[in-house]
Amino acid sequence: VPQLGPQLPPRLTQQPWHLLYSTARDGFSLRTLYRSGARPDSPALLLIRDTEAQAFGAFSASAIRSSSGFYGTGETFLFSFCPELKVFRWTGRNDFFVNGDVNLLMVGGGSGRFGLWLDGDLHHGGSQPCETFDNETLSHREEFCIQDLEMWGLP
Numbered sequence: 001v002p003q004l005g006p007q008l009p010p011r012l013t014q015q016p017w018h019l020l021y022s023t024a025r026d027g028f029s030l031r032t033l034y035r036s037g038a039r040p041d042s043p044a045l046l047l048i049r050d051t052e053a054q055a056f057g058a059f060s061a062s063a064i065r066s067s068s069g070f071y072g073t074g075e076t077f078l079f080s081f082c083p084e085l086k087v088f089r090w091t092g093r094n095d096f097f098v099n100g101d102v103n104l105l106m107v108g109g110g111s112g113r114f115g116l117w118l119d120g121d122l123h124h125g126g127s128q129p130c131e132t133f134d135n136e137t138l139s140h141r142e143e144f145c146i147q148d149l150e151m152w153g154l155p
Contacts, residue, residue: 001152007087009075012043021151028122031102033151037063045152051145056080056138058107058116060098072097078108078115080138088135096132108132122146
């Protein structure tokens with residue numbers, strides 16, 4: 001979280017971030033992650049470590065929640081630590097920021113590809129280059145197994 005501070009919108013850089021959800025504490029469930037979210041207008045930071053020890057994730061300017069369509073703003077971004085921090089910001093080509101239901105959470109998209117996706121039991125996910133962020137694959141593989149996942153937000 002400290003390394004990501006300078007990448008966040010200026011209004012959030014001095015805010016106290018709190019751990020809202022952790023697979024280690026709360027189990028592996030996308031439903032539980034949604035229930036753990038903060039206020040609807042609160043930003044969220046997803047941090048993921050896969051079984052190959054790669055760390056990456058997403059920042060959303062609005063709470064991570066179940067939705068019937070894509071939501072979010074151009075402040076949303078993807079990032080990876082492979083090995084140093086790389087940030088992938090909105091390209092302006094589409095507004096496929098965040099979309100999720102009980103079976104799937106997606107961040108970024110276009111042409112049938114998602115910058116980051118997580119399944120409903122938070123065991124598997126994937127990452128592909130997408131039009132929203134023009135990102136690299138965040139993990140070593142396009143599909144990965146999740147070892148740890150945390151969601152941080154503002155109180």
